[in-house]
Amino acid sequence: MITTEQINALLGIKESYQASDVLMKILFDKARREELFNRFLEIDWDLNKDMFHVYFEEEHANKKKYAQDFTPDSISTLVSKLIDAESKGMGGLRMDVASGTGSLVIKKWVDDRMKHTPFDYYPSMYFYQCEELSDRALPFLLFNLMIRGMNAIVIHGDSLSREAKQVYFIQNTHDDCMRYSDMNIMPHNDLVAKEFDIRKWLEEPVDHIENKDYPDYVKKVIENGPKGNKMAQ
Template structure:
């Protein structure tokens, strides 16, 4: 797909006519399940149901990345593939500075290939990623959710341990064919301790819980007995 054509398609999917509007448009849509899943189905159609790579990679690097101010650069696909193979098979994955998700997508795709889509269960893998950029975060969340991943997403500074919020992305149906739900974890002392957050910064995200399983008791097990 040509870069210009890809840009037109991405803008059309999210209903924007200028690049600078896209991050906010995606973020707003993510909190509306019906609208976001309509967008996800459209994305799948445009990309021939191929989720093995980050379809936003080239677009974001060209239109959204702030190389001068934030030193944002993307990991080439070939390097992401090598890094994923070095990590190997694991039910727990952590990545700081995840960007729009290129490396974690490669890891997820390899996890699926290791088991085959017929035997892959999202609940067997938990991906924890962190990202500072307000621009990149909506793309990252969309990428995780359209792939039906179970993930913890911390929007904050990985070095200073300050965060604007923590998201829990969960595949409620636990099947490769389902999209994930979006949950905003509470701004509580318990969450701060669990994810080693020193302080909350910036505007807080609204209360938003979609999953039936309402809490992660710890990073390796999900519990429905303790509520937010």
């Protein structure tokens, strides 16, 4: 298991409180981000678990202000099994509200992959939607999705009021389970707001697109996404 000291060293920080801001800056630089992924995997290559679960809960969780706590691994495993039992016929869509750093969605991803052999599994078979309010947790959630090569929408905002800062589109561009995902930020337009029920934008839009296929791919995901993701079936 990767330690707090190792995580801080990889991020180039002395104090853990700096981690979220530093990590978010790295995530916006594809070359630095993928170099960081490689360095993490040299220390801990087990992607079946959230390597930040203990680190974030001990160093970053705001229990006093937000009563912020994280789901134990045993509960995440149980819930992922229940989700599978309840999602028959829904195609490849999985949704996780209050995702934190991604422990539950990682468990679901593991279950999804285990249904296939390494030769017939493709990331496009499954699509995940995560929603998270915390500015501190968001960079770790994005990291966890991208290092695993997942396809996902991440809404950074309040799941109850539907007020959001940004909507991230995490895309395995090559549909290759051995490749990392790209990060794109979706526009603040009426189509995006309607599809993801965004009632108010809390920040200015961010122009960040990492691949040329972004417009067409996003359009398909929007049209076929949470209401029946045909691309993931």
